[in-house]
Amino acid sequence: MGILELIIISLIKILVIATVMLLTVSYLVYFERKIAAWAQNRIGPNRVGPAGIFQPFADVLKLLLKEDIVPTAANKKLHTLAPMIALFVAFSTFAVLPIGPSFTAFGKVIPFVVADVNIGILYVLALTSLGVYAITFSGWSSGSKYSLLGGIRSSAQMISYEISMGFSVAGVILLAESLRPMAIVNAQSGWMWNIVLQPIGFITFLVSAFAETNRLPFDLPEAEPELVGGYHTEYSSMKFAAFFLSEYANMIISSALIVTLYLGGWQIPYLEMLNLSAGLVVTLQVLAFILKLVFIMFFFIWVRWSIPRFRYDQLMNIGWKVMFPLSLLNLIWVAILAMIL
Amino acid sequence: MAKKNRLKDLSFGQRIYITEIAKGLGLTLKNMFKPKFTMQYPEVKFDPPASYRGRPVLAMEENGQERCVACGLCSRVCPALAIEVRATETENEKERYPEKFEINMLRCIFCGFCEEVCPEEAILMSKDYELAFTNREDAIYGKDKLLTPVSRLQDRINFVRQFK
Numbered sequence: 001m002g003i004l005e006l007i008i009i010s011l012i013k014i015l016v017i018a019t020v021m022l023l024t025v026s027y028l029v030y031f032e033r034k035i036a037a038w039a040q041n042r043i044g045p046n047r048v049g050p051a052g053i054f055q056p057f058a059d060v061l062k063l064l065l066k067e068d069i070v071p072t073a074a075n076k077k078l079h080t081l082a083p084m085i086a087l088f089v090a091f092s093t094f095a096v097l098p099i100g101p102s103f104t105a106f107g108k109v110i111p112f113v114v115a116d117v118n119i120g121i122l123y124v125l126a127l128t129s130l131g132v133y134a135i136t137f138s139g140w141s142s143g144s145k146y147s148l149l150g151g152i153r154s155s156a157q158m159i160s161y162e163i164s165m166g167f168s169v170a171g172v173i174l175l176a177e178s179l180r181p182m183a184i185v186n187a188q189s190g191w192m193w194n195i196v197l198q199p200i201g202f203i204t205f206l207v208s209a210f211a212e213t214n215r216l217p218f219d220l221p222e223a224e225p226e227l228v229g230g231y232h233t234e235y236s237s238m239k240f241a242a243f244f245l246s247e248y249a250n251m252i253i254s255s256a257l258i259v260t261l262y263l264g265g266w267q268i269p270y271l272e273m274l275n276l277s278a279g280l281v282v283t284l285q286v287l288a289f290i291l292k293l294v295f296i297m298f299f300f301i302w303v304r305w306s307i308p309r310f311r312y313d314q315l316m317n318i319g320w321k322v323m324f325p326l327s328l329l330n331l332i333w334v335a336i337l338a339m340i341l
Numbered sequence: 342m343a344k345k346n347r348l349k350d351l352s353f354g355q356r357i358y359i360t361e362i363a364k365g366l367g368l369t370l371k372n373m374f375k376p377k378f379t380m381q382y383p384e385v386k387f388d389p390p391a392s393y394r395g396r397p398v399l400a401m402e403e404n405g406q407e408r409c410v411a412c413g414l415c416s417r418v419c420p421a422l423a424i425e426v427r428a429t430e431t432e433n434e435k436e437r438y439p440e441k442f443e444i445n446m447l448r449c450i451f452c453g454f455c456e457e458v459c460p461e462e463a464i465l466m467s468k469d470y471e472l473a474f475t476n477r478e479d480a481i482y483g484k485d486k487l488l489t490p491v492s493r494l495q496d497r498i499n500f501v502r503q504f505k
Contacts (some may be wrong), residue, residue, distance in 0.1 A: 038373040043381075306369040307362060 013114045017094055025248045026056035032248075032301050039305040060241065068237040073143025082141060083235065083242035086134035090249035093127045096120035097256045098182050100266045100286035103278075111182065112266075112286065120181040121169060124257060125162075128212060131250065132158045135214075135221060135231045138243070142234035150230030153312065154221035157211055160319035161218075165208035167327035171201040171334040172261045175341075185265030193264040197337060201330035202262045204323050209254040211319070214247065216304040220312055255296035263292050389468045391500035394453045396469040396482075397444060398489040400462065400498075407488060408463035411439040415455035415464050423448035424455060442487060446472055447480040457505060465497050 030045065030052070037044030045052035070079055097120075100112035117123055132155050139151015172194055173179060176187035188194060195202045211218040222230030232243045259265060266285040276284070310318070380387060389395065400408045411428030429440040455464045467489065474480045491498070 035373070038377075039369040041372060041375055041378050043377050043379040302366060302369065303362075306365045 009110060010114060014095075017114055018091060021091060021094060021249060021252065022245075024252055025245050026060065028248045028251065028297065029059065029244070030056050031298075032304075035298070035301045036305050039302075063241040063244075064238055066237040068239060069234075071143050071234050074234065075141040075143070078137045078141035079234075080239070082134050082138035083239045083246075085137065086131065086246035087242045087249075089127050089131045089134060090246035090253065093124055093253045094249075094256065096123050096181055097253070097260055098185055098265060099289055100282055102182075103282045112282075113182065116180065116182055118178070118180045121173060121179045121184070121261075124253075125166060125169065128250075128253075129158070129162060131212075131246075134243075134246070138235065139221075139231040142231075144234050146228045146233045147231050150221045150227050150233070153227075154214065154231060157214075157218065157220060157315060157319070160316060161208040161211035161323070164204050164319065164323035164327040165212060167324070167331055168201045168205035168208065169261065171198050171327075171330050174331070174334045174338055181260050181265075185260060185267060188264040188267055190267075191269050193267070194262040198262075198330055198334055200326055200333065202258075204327040204330060205262065206258065207318070207323055209258060210300070210303070211315075213250045213254050213300075215251065215300060217307040217310050218315060219309060220315060251297060251300055252293070255293050255300065258296050259289060259292040263296075265289060387470070389470065391496045393468050393470075394451045394466040396446070396467050396472060397449065397451075397453075397455055397464055397487075398467045398469070398494070399442060399484065399487040400465055400491050400494055401488045402491060407438060407484075408461045409439050409442065410461055410463070411437045411442075412460065414458045414460065418454045418458045420452060420454065421448045421450045423450075439484070442484050444482045444487065445480060446474070446482055447477065456501065462498065462501065465494050465501065467494065467497065 033055075034044040034052075045055040048054040048058045070076055095114040096117050098111065098113040098116070102109050102111045135154040135158075136151045139147045139149075139154065142148070172184060175194065175197065176184040178184060178187070210216075214221050221227075222232070227233070232240055235243060266289040268285060268288045271281060271284065402408065411426055413426045413428065416424040416426045423445045425441065425443045425445075426439050427441040428437045430437050451466070453466050456466050
């Protein structure tokens, strides 16, 4: 493949992924509100368009037309930079996550991922850690005590849960013997999904993912009753929207990561026994990935409207005294498993 | 009151959260499929019961005569000072009627004291709850807006007679 060809194909993929991500994020907000309403015996947004399906556009338009307020006590540069980092991190992480297997088009083998990097998982971990900067910067630069408290909480929380997350991922890497997301998915063919092989690792990763995305029950950085709005208290207009979008984009990425690492990515068990045509198989596998993704995202929202927030000391207790030892235990279990298999 | 559970009183299942979280998730999932309570407001209107205290109105007999005798008790009892009454005498001896009766709806707190204190059953709380104005002058309701035929207030009159 020539360099020009690579650039063109990558640009097309980036365009598609970015558009789909933006649309998914806006509809995720809509579904969050809908599911919240259903869980509370309400109907939810249903005024803008049939069943309220144009609600996200109305929301975005409203946020765009709002006045952009920067507090006088704020550090203007960092205050502007923070939402940009948040968005950048949220949208660039998806580059390495495979949506489907490689397919052949125009006589070329094109992988169903923007960048098939051989250290993909490391890249994801690095970028999600970078997300802490966005929140810490926004908390510190706002010049407000609520923002600062939110930022401090967030950094403490993310650092504590990064460790158990990293160790859970280490288990997956041990089994797949590769850091390449494609290879990890390929290693989970049939029923060899990591959720079956290492259920403890799945649970620790799931809980860490909740903490990493600042979602309930671990949304202490933006605990409304205590901190007004947390780190984005002093943000308005499109800057606030950037945080909002990145929060939901992070949710998509965490869900995609869970699907890739533990639920077998685009794998469908026993599909090869049906003798389907290659094109149909790829389509079905991409659909399977999307279905798994939707289920995990629904789970995220479902948990949010079911479980109350943890106290800060409980959060730290769970992070250090429960999740960290459990992820170590999982690592030992995987090491034994790797010797047997 | 239920017995307070300390951490040491909890069973192992409760302490590792997982079973309890599953229970909580089950509850919300069950609720997602239950019938909804939402009332589609502008299309479907809420029909309040007789005990509802909406906009206070003045009762008017079928022949167009108002019940109010302009005693001014409602005005005196009103904690928000929303009612203004100015009395005049009628042609009949010892009979009065309000020349001016105004309720400032920006001040009214819908407490219903005026209705309770009224000796003539003349001021009553209606079921009207759609009160929106575009300026302050519109918020002051005069006799033209307050007078309501008794037939439309029968519900409330029965309620008041029973419970007052």
